[in-house]
Amino acid sequence: MVAMMAAISHASAANAAAGCRVNYVVTSQWTGGFHADIAVTNLGDPVNGWTLRFAFPAVDQRLTQTWSATWAQAGQQVSATNLGWNATLGTNGSANIGFVGAWSGSNPIPASFTLNGVTCTGGVLPSVTPTRTTTPPVADWPAIVTWLSPTAGAVYTTPGTVPLAATATVGGGHSITSVSFRVDGVTVARGVRTTGDRFEALWTPPIGEPGTSTTFVLYVSAGTDQSLSGAAPPLLVTVVTPASTGTNHPPAVALSTPGGQTYFLEPTTVTLVADVADTDPGDLVSRVELYLGATRLAVTPTNSGQRYQFQTALSAGTSSTFTVRVHDSHGGIGISNPLTFTIR
Structure with a gap:
C-alpha cells in the first residue's frame, strides 16, 4: 500500500481562515490497474461546496471507475467535485472519495493538490481582509x-x-x-x-x-x-x-371636395380642399381656418404649396355648410365659397 499525506490550503470565502489535509492512498495495484482512496480533511473555517484538483504525473494514468464525487479528467488533469450529501465540510470535517484507475509503465503518486483553487502550502492560512480598490472618479466635462x-x-x-x-x-x-x-x-x-x-x-x-x-x-x-x-x-x-403699404388685396380661396360628392347615406369623414392665391407682392398666407357656419373648427390643415386640406367627420341626419377663411401677412382675409354636405 502506497500513501501520501499533504497539507493543502483552500479558500471557501474571500476572508475565511483556510487549510486542509489530503491523504491519497493506493490500496491495491495490479498490472494495468490500481485502486486509490482519498481523504480530504478541512482544517479551516467551514466550507459549503468544494472541488479537489490534481494532475497524474504519467500520461497513461487515467480514471476508469469513481465514487463519492463528480469526477472529470482532461489529459492528465483530474477534478473531483462534491455531491449534494458531502458538500459541507466543517472545521476538521472530512470527505472520503476514491476511484479505480488504469496505468502503463509506471503509476506515480500526484505531487500536489488544490482545493477550491488554492494550492497546498501547509497549515492553516489566517483570515484575510479583502482589499477594496476604489476607481478614481471620472471628471465631468460639460459643453x-x-x-x-x-x-x-x-x-x-x-x-x-x-x-x-x-x-x-x-x-x-x-x-x-x-x-x-x-x-x-x-x-x-x-x-x-x-x-x-x-x-x-x-x-x-x-x-x-x-x-x-x-x-x-x-x-x-x-x-x-x-x-x-x-x-x-x-x-x-x-x-x-411691417405695416401695410398701399392697397392690400385679400387672398382668393376656392373650397371643393375631391370627386365633388356632397350627399351621403351614412356618417363619414370628408376631405375639404382649399386652393389659395394671393396676388400682392411679398404677401404670405399666415393662417388658414375652417368654419362650420359661424363656428371655427379646431382643425389643422396640411398643405402642399397653396393647396390646403382638411378632414372632418359628418354625423347622420345633418346638413353642414363649411367655409374657409385665409389670413395674409398684411391683415387681409379671404373667405371661400360655401360648401354644404347632407347626411341622411
Whole structure:
C-alpha cells in the first residue's frame, strides 16, 4: 500500500481562515490497474461546496471507475467535485472519495493538490481582509457653448429667416453629440455642424399683425457623450411685421371636395380642399381656418404649396355648410365659397 499525506490550503470565502489535509492512498495495484482512496480533511473555517484538483504525473494514468464525487479528467488533469450529501465540510470535517484507475509503465503518486483553487502550502492560512480598490472618479466635462448669430438685440423683419449659429466644444477627449436652438423655451431647430466646432440652423419667425413687433428669447445648448449639457446665456431679438403699404388685396380661396360628392347615406369623414392665391407682392398666407357656419373648427390643415386640406367627420341626419377663411401677412382675409354636405 502506497500513501501520501499533504497539507493543502483552500479558500471557501474571500476572508475565511483556510487549510486542509489530503491523504491519497493506493490500496491495491495490479498490472494495468490500481485502486486509490482519498481523504480530504478541512482544517479551516467551514466550507459549503468544494472541488479537489490534481494532475497524474504519467500520461497513461487515467480514471476508469469513481465514487463519492463528480469526477472529470482532461489529459492528465483530474477534478473531483462534491455531491449534494458531502458538500459541507466543517472545521476538521472530512470527505472520503476514491476511484479505480488504469496505468502503463509506471503509476506515480500526484505531487500536489488544490482545493477550491488554492494550492497546498501547509497549515492553516489566517483570515484575510479583502482589499477594496476604489476607481478614481471620472471628471465631468460639460459643453462650452458660445453664440455666433444672431447678436443680442438684433432686429429682423418678416417674412424672412433668422440665421442661428454657435460654437460648441468639450474637453477631456469627449465629443459634442447634439446642439439645440430654442425660442421662448421651445426647440425650433437642431444645429448642423458646418466647420470645426460651428453649428448652424435657420429659424422662421411667425408673422405678426401688420405694424407690430415681438421680442423673442433665444437659447442654445449642447449635449456631450457624457450626457452632460452646456448652454450659452440667452439673448433677445426683435421681429417686426411691417405695416401695410398701399392697397392690400385679400387672398382668393376656392373650397371643393375631391370627386365633388356632397350627399351621403351614412356618417363619414370628408376631405375639404382649399386652393389659395394671393396676388400682392411679398404677401404670405399666415393662417388658414375652417368654419362650420359661424363656428371655427379646431382643425389643422396640411398643405402642399397653396393647396390646403382638411378632414372632418359628418354625423347622420345633418346638413353642414363649411367655409374657409385665409389670413395674409398684411391683415387681409379671404373667405371661400360655401360648401354644404347632407347626411341622411
